[in-house]
Amino acid sequence: MKLAHLTRFTLALAVILLSNTAQANNQRKIDVDSSVVTQHKAKINGERFNYTVKTGTQPVWDDKGDAIATLQYTYYTRDKVDDRTTRPLLISFNGGPGSASVWMHLAYTGPRVLKIDDEGYPVQPYGVKDNPYSVLDVADIVYVNPVNTGYSRVLENSKGEMLSKAKQKELFFGVNADIKYLAEWLNTFVNRNERWRSPKYLIGESYGTTRVSGLAHELQNSQWMYINGVVLVSPTDIGIKRDGPIKAANRLPYFAATAWYHKALNDTLQAKDLDELLPEVEQFTINELIPALAKGGFIKAEEKRRIIKKMAEYAGLSEQFIEQNNLDVPTQFFWKELLRKRGQTVGRLDSRYLGIDKRDAGESPDYWAELTSWLHSFTPAINYYLREELNYKTDVKYNLFGNVHPWDRSKNNTGENLRLAMAQNPYLKVMIQAGYYDGATNYFDAKYTLWQLDPSGKMKNRLSFKGYRSGHMTYLRHDDLKSSNNDLRDFIINALPAKGQAAKY
Known part of the structure; x- marks a missing residue:
């Protein structure tokens, strides 16, 4: 090969190599191990x-020891804390x-929350504002994004x-796989941030x-990391079955x-306050409706007629509709039927929200009015907040909803494992928070889960329930943002053992 040809060949090869290097360097990937630190000011619970x-x-x-994934997190710590060993750490997951x-993160416990109206509806320009009710005054907080959510990959x-x-x-991507790798990840996080001696709390929605019900047990039994409190916001069944007559x-x-x-x-029922109405409906549900449904097709006609009438009154539906569904009204039917005559549907995750369908006929809504409303404000807010206020910049897409399916739901013993974690750890307390207008994980199911979590009743003094006039996101309504944070703050403080109090029965 002549020298001129060799030079041209070498140059061409160099161009190819440089091009490939540039392409590699410009791939849209998240940094495997990174951090950006920013400083901020707040006025929370009246304190600056x-x-x-x-x-x-x-x-x-x-x-x-090879990195197989990376999780993105946001970690808040209050400054000028003399003794971090006594300061609680709240570990937060969504679902x-x-x-x-x-x-x-951006609507409940964090120091910055969405710009929305007092009932939780989006307003423009989108963005965030100060949250005067955040629990950052009493606890440091870390928000963790599992694999394929947020920037985690x-x-x-x-x-x-x-x-x-x-x-x-x-x-x-399964109940138990999720818990196992997150427990390992949390061990590393606690090590890196020197929080082993701090009281720790898990909160999940x-x-x-x-996730957090299983983590309470996994952290104690595989990482030897003991938890002071677990908060279940709008809980799933956590493996505690609610089938048949109970479910209906x-x-x-x-x-x-x-x-x-x-x-x-x-008019009679409408004139009652919700706090007066719901206990009445709950008593009817427990004492009359469950036994009636258990009788199935062998219920006496007179009793069935009485139950149908009462159900129709409480649900705002026609007796004919209740009867056609054999006392078992599916939720998707309810979301379509309740306001059918008004030409409107109600939301699934928060039934305060209204939708309009192409046809008033049909068995379920065309779309979820509440979710589309939330995505209005959450999507621009989190992208703005991470990039412009927290200075974390990447071209990787922030996944509000990531691809994790099919999800392995088998062997879900998380509720039983939470009970066992409580039994093993006398410090551990549990609180449930639920919204009355949540149709996806309804508040009465949440109460039922609380009742069944410890059938012995020996630990019921460590279990508590709080209800709110909101939906799945109990905190979107301004009044409930304040009350739910106050309830969480009280729970964190009250779950701290007294000085010198040993973990024993």
């Missing part, structure tokens, strides 16, 4: 103080599965290969309640709350 935010990523390692930890191996879908499911009957108190909110009840 400074706080620090660390936003970053931290790897998930396999048994060989889905497949949902980012954005909802409670599965990683390529050293050969540039991705794990197979089957392997990803085995490691990340929706499927996040399954437990919807009625939620139906009544929603009908009351939309003024769809008769």
Whole structure:
């Protein structure tokens, strides 16, 4: 080969190599291990103080010590704390599965929350504002995004290969896989941030309640990390079955709350306050409706007629509709039927929200009015907030909802494991928070879960329930943002043992 040809060849090869390097460097990937620190000021619960935010990523390692995923987190610490060992750490997860930890971060416990109106509806310009009710005054907080949510991602191996879908499911996308890798990740996080001696609390919303119920046990039994409190916001069944007559009957108190909110009840019931109405409906549900449903097709005609009449009154539905459904009204039918004559549907996750369908006929709404409303404000707010206020910049897309399906729901013993964690740990307390207008994880199901969590009743003094006049996101309504944070603040403080109090029975 002549020198001129060799030079041209060398130059061409160099161009190709530089081009490939540029392409590699410009791939849209999240940093595996990173952090950005920013400083801020707040006035919370009437007190002014400074706080620090660390936003970053931290790897998930396999048994060989290789990074197989990275989780993005946002960690808030109050400044000028003399003794971090006595300061609580609140570890926050949302649910889905497949949902980012954005909802409670930017609407409930964080020091900055959405710009929305007092009932939770979006307003423009989108953005965030100060949250004077955040629990950052009494606890440091870390919001964790599981794999494929937020900026968290599965990683390529050293050969540039991705794990197979089957392997990803085995490691990340199932009830027990999720709990196992998150417990390992939290061990590393606590180590890196020197929080082993701090009192620790888990809070989860929706499927996040399954996650934190399992984590309480996994952290204690596999990481030897003991928890002071677990908060279940709008809980799932956490493996405690609610089938048959229980499942059907437990919807009625939620139906009544929603009908009351939309003024769809008769004048006598509508005149009652919700706090007066719901105990009445709950007693009917427990003492009359569940036994009636248990009798199935062999219920006496006179008793069935009486139950239908009462159900129709409480649910704001016609007796004919109740009878056609054999006392078992599916929720999707209810969302369509309640306000059908008004030409409106009600939301699933928050039934205060109204929708309009192409046709008033049909069995279920065309779309979820509440979710579309929330995405208005949450999507621009979290993207703005992380980039412009917390200075965490990446071209990776922030996944409010990530691809984690199919999700392995088998062997869900999280409720029983939470009970066992409580039994093993006398310090551990549990609080449930639920919204009366939540049709996805209704508040009476949440009460039922609380009642069944410890059938012995020996630990019921460590279990508590709080209800709110909101929906699945109990905190979107301004009054409930204040009250739910106050309830959470009280729970955190009250779950701290007295000085010198030993963990024993």
